[in-house]
Amino acid sequence: MKHLIALAITAGASPLLAQDISLQLPIDCTLGKTCFIQQFTDRDPGPEAKDFTCGTLSYDGHKGTDFALATHEDRLNGVDVLAAADGRVRGVRDGMPDLGLDNTSSDEIEGRDCGNGVVIDHGNGWETQYCHMAQGSVRVLDGDTVTAGTPLGQVGFSGRTQFPHLHLSVRHNGAVVDPFAPNTDSCADSELSLWAKDIAYQPSAILDLGLSDAVPEYDAIKQGLPEADIARNEPLVLWGYAYGAQSGDVMSFLITGPHGEIFRHDVTVDRQQAQYFRAGGLKAPKGGWPTGRYTGLVSVSREGRLVDRRVTQAEIHG
Structure with a gap:
């Protein structure tokens, strides 16, 4: 050698x-x-x-x-x-x-x-x-x-x-x-x-994101997650993995389904981090999610200015 x-x-x-x-x-x-x-x-x-x-x-x-x-x-x-x-x-x-x-x-x-x-x-x-x-x-x-x-x-x-x-x-x-x-x-x-x-x-960017039926483990995110297979009666979670966080940064989550918006949530980062991930979501409604395509939008903002945004999609079948 x-x-x-x-x-x-x-x-x-x-x-x-x-x-x-x-x-x-x-x-x-x-x-x-x-x-x-x-x-x-x-x-x-x-x-x-x-x-x-x-x-x-x-x-x-x-x-x-x-x-x-x-x-x-x-x-x-x-x-x-x-x-x-x-x-x-x-x-x-x-x-x-x-x-x-x-x-x-x-x-x-x-x-x-x-x-x-x-x-x-x-x-x-x-x-x-x-x-x-x-x-x-x-x-x-x-x-x-x-x-x-x-x-x-x-x-x-x-x-x-x-x-x-x-x-x-x-x-x-x-x-x-x-x-x-x-x-x-x-x-x-x-x-x-x-x-x-x-x-x-x-200064910061979203490395990866996804829709899943549960909040994933951080180690699994860093390894790389396959596309999720989400059942109608399971929770719907949107997660984002990013770098370059500063205290006060906001990671925003938006999920839309076949009938429009179903989830919106902002998370404020409390400290500087080289890499980080956040997630948000909700349980399935009574009778389960409508079948069709679901879209997740993750964005990162700093001092009110958009730093990065990315979109992901998943299908929920009957």
Whole structure:
């Protein structure tokens, strides 16, 4: 097994970096639909954490960008990790199990927080590192030449991680660089980005939602739930799974059936949470639900402004 090269990492980017690298999206997905940026590089020099907008999508000392999948089912279906720019592979690791932080021994994670991954040298002091890839999926070898978009492997659940995602680190001369704002050491508006195409900042989003006959277990939601088969005499529950919660956010639920609206409810989030889920619903009426199609709408609002909304549907048969 080859090992990722150990590198001295210094937090914070050098100001006014020359932009001699341009990055493509390092994952084969559609941002905001099939994948989401849940954590950015920490721009706060102290014990607090702030992303490049001075928002809360980071944690203390985070040295990269996390491109997350909604559920483990998405991970198991296979999502490619892609080279963000042309370069030469200068380190690989494979063989660590896809068990995440909670189910991997401390001995196995020690010094290998990245899990299975790849380091690419792009020249002129630039390099990128790709972490938490799936066991047995790494497709490149040390010394290989790659071009932007070359598949490196697949998103996994290896190393120090608690959700399926690709962690991308960008470094220049060994120092961590935030690709969203490489010319500043603090969180602030920046006109410079290393991305070849603009990537919209999404402060929160709904990862998944569904209609079911009971409030599902949180672990089951994170794994990925199949479409529910709801009987006429069973409760009807609408649930939403989201990221980036701030205290005061409102998750709203609306269920409509063959004869119009049957349920509406708002839940106010009481604390900041990286990921969370809420649910609401009601028991079946006397005689059971009318047969037909039912639609669930989940939305998230912040300070009265809509952040995200998604729709799901289910059929109730006679």
